[in-house]
Structure formats: C-alpha cells, structure tokens
Amino acid sequence: MRFIIMLLPASLFAVALAQSTAYPGHTLLTLNDGNVIPSPAFGIDAASVDQDATEIVTSALRVGYRHFEVTNPNYLVNLKEALEAEGIAREDLYVSAKFTRRRTQPTEVEFAETLSKLESTYLDLFSIDRPELIGDPGKVWGKMQKFQQQGEVRSLGVSFYDYASTTELLAARGVTVPPAVFEMVYDVVNVNQTRRLVEFAKEQGFLISSSIASAPLQGAITKQATAVLAGRRGAGTTTRQTNLAWFKAKGILAVVTGSTEANQIEDLAVFGPDFGTLTATDVEEFERAAQVAKLADEAAS
Numbered sequence: 001m002r003f004i005i006m007l008l009p010a011s012l013f014a015v016a017l018a019q020s021t022a023y024p025g026h027t028l029l030t031l032n033d034g035n036v037i038p039s040p041a042f043g044i045d046a047a048s049v050d051q052d053a054t055e056i057v058t059s060a061l062r063v064g065y066r067h068f069e070v071t072n073p074n075y076l077v078n079l080k081e082a083l084e085a086e087g088i089a090r091e092d093l094y095v096s097a098k099f100t101r102r103r104t105q106p107t108e109v110e111f112a113e114t115l116s117k118l119e120s121t122y123l124d125l126f127s128i129d130r131p132e133l134i135g136d137p138g139k140v141w142g143k144m145q146k147f148q149q150q151g152e153v154r155s156l157g158v159s160f161y162d163y164a165s166t167t168e169l170l171a172a173r174g175v176t177v178p179p180a181v182f183e184m185v186y187d188v189v190n191v192n193q194t195r196r197l198v199e200f201a202k203e204q205g206f207l208i209s210s211s212i213a214s215a216p217l218q219g220a221i222t223k224q225a226t227a228v229l230a231g232r233r234g235a236g237t238t239t240r241q242t243n244l245a246w247f248k249a250k251g252i253l254a255v256v257t258g259s260t261e262a263n264q265i266e267d268l269a270v271f272g273p274d275f276g277t278l279t280a281t282d283v284e285e286f287e288r289a290a291q292v293a294k295l296a297d298e299a300a301s
Helices: 010-014 053-063 075-086 107-118 137-149 163-171 195-203 220-228 239-250 261-269 280-300
Strands: 027-030 036-039 041-043 067-069 094-099 123-129 153-159 181-183 207-211 253-256
Touching (some): 036 253, 053 075, 075 107, 107 123, 107 137, 123 137, 123 181, 137 163, 195 207, 220 239, 220 280
Parallel strands (some): 041 067, 041 253, 067 094, 181 207, 207 253
C-alpha cells in the first residue's frame, strides 16, 4: 500500500507560533495531513484521578490551555461543563479523543457517543488506542477514515502501537490514510531504547506524542541531567520544565497532566513566546547526562 503524505523538514515539525490567534501560548506542530496541532495537550484522565475533573479542566482553561486530550470519553462531559462555565467556544479548542472498544461497542456507536458527550459535531484528533484492545484494527481504521472524509474528524492517530502493529495496520485492506500522530512512551531516560521506533515513526511522517507523566520527572536521573542545563535559555528552572523543554526542542507533542494551578502554569510557560528553545547541543548534553545518570543508578541498585 502506498501513501501520499507531505514530507516535511524536521525543523517544520516544531513551528514556534506561540502567538497564534487560534491557540495562544502553545507551539504549533505541523502534521503530515497538512493540519496543525497545538502543544502541549492537557491530559484530563491522568490529571483528574481522585479529583473533580470539571474543576481541574476549568483551572486549565483559565491558565490558558486550549488542547485537551481524553482516553475515557466521559471526561468530555467535564470539558463541556467547564467550557460553558467559562464562556469559551468549542471552536477555540483542539480536542483529542481515542477509540478504545473497552465497552465492546461498534466503532460508529462509540464515536457517536464521544461526540454527544462533548455536544460537538467533530473531533480535531481521533486515535485508535492499543492494538490489544482492537480485534480488527484495519476495519476500525477504515471507519475512522470515513469519519474524516465526512468532516467529523480532522486528523487520525495511533496510541501505543509498536513497529509490528503499525506496519500491520498500514498494510490492512482499505487503509489509505496513514496516522498523523503516533503516541508512545518517550522520554530522555529511554531515548536509546526507543531510538529505532522513533526513527521508524519519523520515516513514516508521523508526529510523535508522549505524556510527560511517563517520564520520571522527580527521579534522581533527570534531576542530575537537569543540572547540566542550569541557567541556559530555554531550559527552565525546574526538572519538570527542563523535561518539557526537551520535548519542545525535539518536536514532540507533549501531553501534560498537572492537577494544580501551579503545575499547570509551570508547564504551559515552556511553550510561550518568551521561554526560548534548547539548542541542538543542549539536547545532546541533556540526553548524554541522563544516560550517564541512568548507568550510575543501575550500578548502584
């Protein structure tokens, strides 16, 4: 199966348009389907564990987040309630959701319910979640392509697919549109272990997405690595910000999960116009320092 995609230089994957009128305070990343996606995304599921989701989302909206991601579509009700309370239009947001089939419902039914919970006619990004949950990914993807053709979805993605499951999906009968977004576990500590999968994703023209919650933000490894970039423009002042600065410099769609207003402000600041960006040398030094710290940690354990 041959796909027609727009091949973009690496530099265009991280177009710093933080002053965009659509998504102020975010970095816009260009997808292989020609659409743009704002980074960071605010992951409602992880941020709302054991807390009031509507309050969490309302706080994030007030801080300035305009991209929200959900795995459990029930959280879209909380997003809708927060939008209504704040007087913000659905059209001013980028909303990402996933098809999970955790409730064994047909694709069309789950998708329709997802839209109804948000009371919207479209999603900006709709991803197929975890191949082990889906009996026939190719069949599901074909239906997702139809949603896109009908204007109900703008971009398509895959979540936690590896090389084998992704190539199988791409080769499935009827699949004509490749994923635009490729979500995986990716951070500065596992950069060597995931190198081949990252190279594959880039070769295919996928934009990599990863949750900052998967990174060991408070671990000794990243704290030591962060010290290497202390005081440099674009690095931030905390371990959390330096990790996000690395995501930003690598052109990764970052999914953040701060449940407090302070954390939400801290995270979003990295993507603003005044924060700066790590240089290629900074990125290399940060990754090298993380690997040295990781080896030392493994030797001590």
